[in-house]
Amino acid sequence: xxxxxxxxxxxxxxxxxxxxxxxxxxxxxxxxxxxxxxxxxxxxxxxxxxxxxxxxxxxxxxxxxxxxxxxxxxxxxxxxxxxxxxxxxxxxxxxxxxxxxxxxxxxxxxxxxxxxxxxxxxxxxxxxxxxxxxxxxxxxxxxxxxxxxxxxxxxxxxxxxxxxxxxxxxxxxxxxxxxxxxxxxxxxxxxxxxxxxxxxxxxxxxxxxxxxxxxxxxxxxxxxxxxxxxxxxxxxxxxxxxxxxxxxxxxxxxxxxxxxxxxxxxxxxxxxxxxxxxxxx
Amino acid sequence: xxxxxxxxxxxxxxxxxxxxxxxxxxxxxxxxxxxxxxxxxxxxxxxxxxxxxxxxxxxxxxxxxxxxxxxxxxxxxxxxxxxxxxxxxxxxxxxxxxxxxxxxxxxxxxxxxxxxxxxxxxxxxxxxxxxxxxxxxxxxxxxxxxxxxxxxxxxxxxxxxxxxxxxxxxxxxxxxxxxxxxxxxxxxxxxxxxxxxxxxxxxxxxxxxxxxxxxxxxxxxxxxxxxxxxxxxxxxxx
Numbered sequence: 001x002x003x004x005x006x007x008x009x010x011x012x013x014x015x016x017x018x019x020x021x022x023x024x025x026x027x028x029x030x031x032x033x034x035x036x037x038x039x040x041x042x043x044x045x046x047x048x049x050x051x052x053x054x055x056x057x058x059x060x061x062x063x064x065x066x067x068x069x070x071x072x073x074x075x076x077x078x079x080x081x082x083x084x085x086x087x088x089x090x091x092x093x094x095x096x097x098x099x100x101x102x103x104x105x106x107x108x109x110x111x112x113x114x115x116x117x118x119x120x121x122x123x124x125x126x127x128x129x130x131x132x133x134x135x136x137x138x139x140x141x142x143x144x145x146x147x148x149x150x151x152x153x154x155x156x157x158x159x160x161x162x163x164x165x166x167x168x169x170x171x172x173x174x175x176x177x178x179x180x181x182x183x184x185x186x187x188x189x190x191x192x193x194x195x196x197x198x199x200x201x202x203x204x205x206x207x208x209x210x211x212x213x214x215x216x217x218x219x220x221x222x223x224x225x226x227x228x229x230x231x232x233x234x235x236x237x238x239x240x241x242x243x244x245x246x247x248x249x250x251x252x253x254x255x256x257x258x259x260x261x262x263x264x265x266x267x268x269x270x271x272x273x274x275x276x277x278x279x280x281x
Numbered sequence: 282x283x284x285x286x287x288x289x290x291x292x293x294x295x296x297x298x299x300x301x302x303x304x305x306x307x308x309x310x311x312x313x314x315x316x317x318x319x320x321x322x323x324x325x326x327x328x329x330x331x332x333x334x335x336x337x338x339x340x341x342x343x344x345x346x347x348x349x350x351x352x353x354x355x356x357x358x359x360x361x362x363x364x365x366x367x368x369x370x371x372x373x374x375x376x377x378x379x380x381x382x383x384x385x386x387x388x389x390x391x392x393x394x395x396x397x398x399x400x401x402x403x404x405x406x407x408x409x410x411x412x413x414x415x416x417x418x419x420x421x422x423x424x425x426x427x428x429x430x431x432x433x434x435x436x437x438x439x440x441x442x443x444x445x446x447x448x449x450x451x452x453x454x455x456x457x458x459x460x461x462x463x464x465x466x467x468x469x470x471x472x473x474x475x476x477x478x479x480x481x482x483x484x485x486x487x488x489x490x491x492x493x494x495x496x497x498x499x500x501x502x503x504x505x506x507x508x509x510x511x512x513x514x515x516x517x518x519x
Contacts, residue, residue: 043339047466050502054469061411067419067470067490069407104408104416106490117377119489148422148444148467180517181422181445183467239466240445240517241504242339271468 001081004138004280006088010095012278013074013126016142017099020274021064024055027211028273031248032185044243048185051238051271066272069105070144072096072126073204079136082281089128097122108147129201138280141208149186149270152178155200158262167192167264168227174266175231175247180240186247187211187269188231193255196263203267206251208275215252224250238271349498350398351439356461359505361513365463367501371402371442373494375421378485379429386436394483394493397437404442405490406480407470414480418496419470420444423462427451434458442503446517455507464506464516476501 029052036048058065074092078084100107100123109124110117154174158166171190179186191202215221227250237243257263342364347355349369359365372394374382385393403421410416423443430441431454442463455462465473479497486492506516 041339042341046341050466050469050472054472057471057475058417061471063410063413063416063471063474064407065417065471066468067405067407067415067417067474068421104410106405106407108405108490118487121489151422181424183444236517240464241466272470 001083002138002281003083003085004076004078004088006085006091008280009076009088009140010091012140012280013072013092013142014095014099016140016276016278017072017096017105017144018103020142020144020276021069021103021105022058022062023274024051024058024065025211025273025275027213028187028248028271029055031211032271035185035245035248039244041237041243043241044237044245047238047241051185064103064105065274066146066270067106068108068146068148068272069100069103069123070146070274071109071150072123073141073143073145074126074128075131075141075205076128076138077131077133077135077141078138079133079281081136082138084130089126092126092128093124096124096126139277140280141205141275141277143204143207143275145204146183146270146272149182149268152182153203153265153267154178155196155263155265157196158264160260160262162262164223166262168230170264171227171250171266172230172234175236175268176234179231179234179236179246179268182268183270183272184236184240184247185238185245185271186231187273188227188247188250189265189267189269190227190250190252191255191265191267192252192263193257193261194263195257195261198255199263199265200267202253202255203265206253207267207269207273208277209251211249211273220252220254224252227252344502346500349400351400351461353439353459356439356459356509359461359508360510361505361508361516363505365503365505367400367442367463367498367503369498371400371496371498372396372483373404373406373418373492373496374401374426375403375405375491376425377488377491378493379426379433381485383429383432386432392433392436392438398439399437400440400442401433401438402442402496403444406474406494407490409480413474413477415474415477415496417470417474418477419473420465420467423447423464430454434460446515447507452507452515455509456511459509461505461509462507462515463503465501465503473501 039045107123109120156170189203189206191199231247236246344364344366346366406418407416420443422445427448430451434454440461444467477496478499481495483493
């Protein structure tokens with residue numbers, strides 16, 4: 001049995017944070033460039049140009065592309081026959097603290113949401129999970145998630161009778177009411193199924209999928225396209241200032257669920273999309 | 282404008298309309314939106330699945346250069362949708378700072394640190410980098426400051442910079458006090474930091490990025506999102 005090395009995981013997370021903070025995710029950037037080249041609306045065109053110029057400044061000057069350098073979300077994925085050491089995430093937290101200090105990133109984490117809203121001073125803790133998968137090897141996903149776009153996200157427990165139309169309405173209501181706060185053009189991460197606690201994670205994982213890549217199955221891909229068209233009909237536009245696109249992609253993950261349930265989670269990804277995946281084994 | 286009738290528009294009627302959609306805020310989540318429009322001399326309020334598709338394309342005008350602190354005349358001359366370039370001092374204040382400013386106002390009856398006449402920037406910057414006073418800085422969601430904004434405007438804040446829609450109470454406060462809400466684009470903070478020439482800590486250092494800082498702006502790009510005139514829709518509704 002192979003073992004994931006805790007030091008290797010924390011090194012990978014530290015490097016990923018340093019790079020992600022100053023880099024617009026390449027697949028997202030590519031999608032924006034495509035939209036920008038065929039954009040006809042004057043203001044939308046100028047906002048898209050600003051987002052692309054911002055990405056270029058981040059790259060050359062090595063400064064954060066967004067002042068909200070996020071909370072750090074980490075998912076360690078381990079295949080069969082891969083052991084995970086017990087203390088891996090305490091080393092990850094140490095790497096987060098070092099990367100935020102050294103990279104001159106913003107410290108945005110508080111000690112307790114309700115009882116102690118003082119800054120931890122080093123952007124820890126990271127929000128970490130382990131996933132055991134069928135895929136061999138091991139890898140770590142790192143996502144820097146801004147507060148504004150997470151605030152604009154939601155979980156809705158629909159009655160099963162609401163069906164596909166109910167899911168569509170929930171997505172459109174979320175984007176219509178909160179999309180402007182999430183810094184569009186968006187990537188809409190959508191989880192449908194599982195349980196109340198798991199569905200939010202599915203929506204977050206959906207954001208990791210390469211923008212422009214097809215969904216797992218044809219039905220999902222069709223629904224994603226339908227949702228993307230409906231979202232772009234809202235014409236919230238880049239920066240919320242009208243025109244198109246409001247979103248560059250909808251990424252759907254579905255799962256089994258209870259006979260009584262239709263859990264839906266919508267996690268909005270902003271125009272400073274920052275994530276990376278590092279192979280460990 | 283009160284609705285004279287509510288019904289679903291036909292596809293033909295919808296296609297023939299030339300209107301600006303007004304986003305529905307009062308209906309059920311299943312409704313895709315409402316619009317006010319005049320049809321055969323009657324004000325109707327109707328639904329159509331594609332209603333929120335804004336039909337008018339935006340246009341870009343020459344940006345208006347403004348010097349801070351803003352005069353009453355300058356504030357009164359601004360209209361929603363105007364593109365502006367801001368030059369001069371602004372003060373960063375976010376969630377925690379608003380709580381403190383509001384508390385100070387309640388206790389003393391005036392704003393802390395002589396902020397009368399000032400413009401607030403809802404932002405929490407990253408530390409200095411690349412030879413600039415701030416590595417990156419950009420707007421945070423303005424609606425989180427709605428709980429305090431009307432009181433601060435009554436006490437002398439004349440403008441604020443953020444992103445996203447505001448509450449009805451803030452709209453009314455803008456109109457009542459002659460204040461303006463500017464929005465700027467979120468997620469382009471490396472670009473915006475190039476328009477900040479100075480940053481000085483004023484107070485609340487314990488709040489870290491949420492501390493009160495005085496920034497000097499040079500050609501900082503923004504739009505008028507809410508103006509001081511009565512009943513004008515915000516930039517996000519246009």
